[in-house]
Amino acid sequence: MIQELNRSYGNVFEGALINEILQVGTYKEVPAGFTLMEIGSYVKGMPLLISGAIKVLRDDKNGDELLLYYLEKGETCSMTMTCCMGQTKSEIRAIAETDTKLIMIPIQKMELWTSKYKSWRNFVFESYHIRLNEMIHTIDSIAFNNLDERLLDYLREKTRINKTNTIHNTHQDIAYELHSSRVVISRLLKKLENKGYIELHRNSIEILNLD
Known part of the structure; x- marks a missing residue:
């Protein structure tokens, strides 16, 4: 010690x-x-x-x-x-x-x-x-920030803290921590995936590019 x-x-x-x-x-x-x-x-x-x-x-x-x-x-x-x-x-x-x-x-x-x-x-x-x-x-x-910006900040901080580009959280987990609903978070994550920022998997999210 x-x-x-x-x-x-x-x-x-x-x-x-x-x-x-x-x-x-x-x-x-x-x-x-x-x-x-x-x-x-x-x-x-x-x-x-x-x-x-x-x-x-x-x-x-x-x-x-x-x-x-x-x-x-x-x-x-x-x-x-x-x-x-x-x-x-x-x-x-x-x-x-x-x-x-x-x-x-x-x-x-x-x-x-x-x-x-x-x-x-x-x-x-x-x-x-x-x-x-x-x-x-x-x-x-x-x-002052919309939920889109807060979600991006959240994902960036998660990858920094965990030192990995794979986030092992469900959409509900993220919704709890951002004080939102699972439906809203799922919709925003899908939008980020369509833009090529992330790739969604079952109970995990792979970060491709959030810069």
Whole structure:
């Protein structure tokens, strides 16, 4: 674990903090599709991603999902930190997008490290800043972009995160994450296929050219 931690966070945290993380952190490996956090649950730890990716989603009052952002190597979730510090229930759902390795930090260490380590404090503030910008981008996308543009952005981000041109999601999966309907998403995907951008298969989409 020490080598992976140093590769991901050695240029972010000082040595003393790295050593404390090794002492108190819990190393986990989770498969793609694994739910790390559910809406309404109490948060007992904060994740530091070593590898892989996690998607963070919200539910509306009807139970429909909306994809907020992805977490990647060297990152953490600011909404998780907020719940930890306030000891409140989670307002987000976190699901592993790919096979993921992470270290869970106990909540009791978070406030202590904020005052003890400048690098931790900077990391926390930077994480808030990044996640806030990503949520603003999501809001702007919903408010100002049509669904065609949002779908294209979604497909591009999926291929980047998963490092493959084949997306293993059903039309219904995509509809949930874009807060739309399967019928609408299927129609837009067919339009993209007719333009030669993608090729549709059963439960998967092959990206040909989205540039």
